[in-house]
Structures are given as C-alpha cells and as structure tokens.
Amino acid sequence: MDKHVSVLLEPSIEALDIHEDGVYVDLTLGRAGHSAEILKKLKSGHLYAFDLDERAIEQSRERLSGISENFTLIHASFASLKEELESRGVSKVDGILADLGVSSPQFDDGSRGFSYRFDAKLDMRMDTSQRLSAYEVVNGYDEMELCRVLRDYGEEQDARAIARNIVKARAKSPIVTTFDLVEIVKASKSPKVLAKKGHPAKQTFQALRIEVNGEATSLRQMLLDAPDMLKVGGRLAVITFMSLDDRTTKQRFHELSTIEGSRHGIVLRPEEMSKPRFSLLTRKPILPSEEELAENPRSASAKLRVLIKTAE
Numbered sequence: 001m002d003k004h005v006s007v008l009l010e011p012s013i014e015a016l017d018i019h020e021d022g023v024y025v026d027l028t029l030g031r032a033g034h035s036a037e038i039l040k041k042l043k044s045g046h047l048y049a050f051d052l053d054e055r056a057i058e059q060s061r062e063r064l065s066g067i068s069e070n071f072t073l074i075h076a077s078f079a080s081l082k083e084e085l086e087s088r089g090v091s092k093v094d095g096i097l098a099d100l101g102v103s104s105p106q107f108d109d110g111s112r113g114f115s116y117r118f119d120a121k122l123d124m125r126m127d128t129s130q131r132l133s134a135y136e137v138v139n140g141y142d143e144m145e146l147c148r149v150l151r152d153y154g155e156e157q158d159a160r161a162i163a164r165n166i167v168k169a170r171a172k173s174p175i176v177t178t179f180d181l182v183e184i185v186k187a188s189k190s191p192k193v194l195a196k197k198g199h200p201a202k203q204t205f206q207a208l209r210i211e212v213n214g215e216a217t218s219l220r221q222m223l224l225d226a227p228d229m230l231k232v233g234g235r236l237a238v239i240t241f242m243s244l245d246d247r248t249t250k251q252r253f254h255e256l257s258t259i260e261g262s263r264h265g266i267v268l269r270p271e272e273m274s275k276p277r278f279s280l281l282t283r284k285p286i287l288p289s290e291e292e293l294a295e296n297p298r299s300a301s302a303k304l305r306v307l308i309k310t311a312e
C-alpha cells in the first residue's frame with residue numbers, strides 16, 4: 001500500500017468530537033489516515049468517505065475493512081456531497097472533515113504528472129476517468145485563460161510571461177511533459193527570481209492542478225452545502241495547505257458565524273438581526289505542533305479551521 005502521513009491527525013479527530021453512534025463524512029479519503037481514526041471510534045455509527053481518485057478508494061477499502069464494516073466509500077467529488085448522501089438516505093450528519101489537496105502517493109508517483117520533480121506526461125488528474133488533463137490546459141487554453149489560471153490559482157508573478165511563452169512553444173510542437181513545461185517556466189523568469197529559494201515551477205504546477213481538478217469551485221460548493229448538512233452540535237473541520245483555500249474557508253466560516261447585518265457596517269434593530277447558526281471552535285487556525293513539523297515537513301503549511309453548528 002502507498003504511504004501518506006496524515007496531517008493534523010490528532011487535533012482534527014479531537015475537533016470532530018466523535019460520538020460512537022454518529023454519522024461522519026470524510027470528504028478526502030486519501031489513504032484513510034483520518035477515516036481509520038474516525039471508524040475506530042464508531043460502534044453503531046457510520047462513516048461515509050469520498051475521493052476522486054479510484055486508487056485511494058481501492059487501497060483504503062482494504063485498510064478500513066480491517067477495522068469494521070461501518071463505512072461506505074464514494075468515488076465522487078465532494079462538490080456533490082449533498083446529492084451523494086441524500087441518494088443514500090442521509091440528510092444530516094454529526095461531523096464532516098476535509099483534508100484538502102493532493103496525497104503523497106499522487107505526488108510521489110511520477111507517472112501521474114503532478115510533480116515537477118519527475119519527468120512524465122502532463123496529466124495531474126485526481127480522477128483518471130475525467131477528460132481534462134494538464135496536457136489539454138497547457139496546449140488548449142488561449143493565452144488569456146492561461147494567464148488567469150496562473151495568476152488566480154498560482155499567484156504567479158510571471159503569469160503573463162509564462163502564458164506567452166507556452167503559446168509560443170506549442171506553436172512549434174505540443175508541450176508534452178512536465179520537464180518541457182519546467183523549461184518554459186524557467187525561461188520566463190529573470191535570473192534574480194530564479195536565484196530565489198523554492199522551485200521556480202511550483203506555482204505554475206499548483207495552478208494547473210487546481211484548474212484540472214476544479215479544486216476552487218469544488219471547495220466553494222462544498223462550503224455552501226456542508227454546513228447545512230450538519231445536525232445541531234455537528235462540526236465541519238477543514239485542513240488547508242494553500243493560502244487560497246485557507247482564505248476561502250476563513251471567509252465562509254466568518255460569514256456563517258457572524259450576525260447577519262453586522263458584517264457590512266449596516267445598523268439593524270435587534271429584531272431585524274438573525275442570530276448566527278454557527279460558531280468557530282477557535283478564532284485562529286490550529287497549526288501543526290513542533291513534533292509534527294519535525295516528523296513530517298509536508299505539514300508545514302497546514303491549517304485547521306473548525307465550524308460548529310449551534311442552531312438549526
């Protein structure tokens with residue numbers, strides 16, 4: 001079985017405050033690190049777990065079956081959380097966890113084209129049955145669309161130069177591999193920028209991955225649906241690794257946990273104010289401990305935010 005070291009495992013499980021008879025949802029199964037801990041705490045309860053990646057589903061089934069049979073694995077995007085659960089007769093749950101982004105097996109299997117460290121065909125699909133891959137984005141999007149993806153999802157300073165050079169290069173022949181793309185990115189940056197710490201293609205690869213897998217839209221959709229699916233007392237825990245995802249989560253949680261009308265400086269009479277139905281477990285995000293950082297450097301950018309439903 002491929003390895004993935006789960007991030008913020010203890011604090012996220014603790015934050016979910018698991019009841020043995022509760023219904024829980026892991027939106028990002030991966031290699032079932034979080035799911036296994038949830039399942040261990042359930043007696044008559046049930047776990048529903050989603051992943052876009054068929055391999056994550058196959059490998060986790062084996063791991064979870066060793067604990068109990070109180071689980072259902074769903075090969076679908078968490079953007080369709082509501083429909084998928086309702087079609088299984090579930091409308092309210094006790095806790096929902098999302099550990100966003102890519103798993104180590106996805107990154108470390110060079111053939112999947114997620115990483116600038118390995119030379120492979122440009123791919124980056126979490127769901128390998130989907131049509132859109134990084135190859136289509138890089139070779140098919142027009143210059144403006146490419147620039148938007150790189151800027152919005154990669155916060156890439158050299159987005160315009162990279163988009164221009166991609167379009168120039170592919171006019172001669174298609175850009176096929178991760179290393180072809182790395183060379184184009186490098187050629188688009190000044191020696192001063194190239195001398196900085198960190199891989200020069202990191203933000204380009206992040207941007208393409210988000211675009212290919214529809215990560216930004218799926219997160220927004222999930223943050224619309226998941227809070228309503230919680231029972232009173234239920235919790236939504238979200239672990240992010242990128243400032244973009246953390247910002248989206250923080251804003252949505254803030255919106256849900258503040259009094260309607262108090263947000264935009266509008267003064268309302270008390271009877272016009274609707275009380276928030278949610279509160280935050282902690283105002284600041286929960287971060288990895290020193291020990292976790294030392295053991296797993298990949299946890300460095302992780303942030304956990306938790307929302308609690310206080311009223312229907």
Ligand SMILES: C[S@@+](CC[C@H](N)C(=O)[O-])C[C@H]1O[C@@H](n2cnc3c(N)ncnc32)[C@H](O)[C@@H]1O
Binds near residue numbers: 029099
């Ligand atoms: C960081 S890993 C989760 C690791 C997991 N918590 C563990 O401990 O093993 C993220 C997983 O979420 C999946 N994923 C990402 N976006 C998704 C989406 N929109 N719907 C379902 N799964 C998604 C990825 O395929 C990946 O397997």
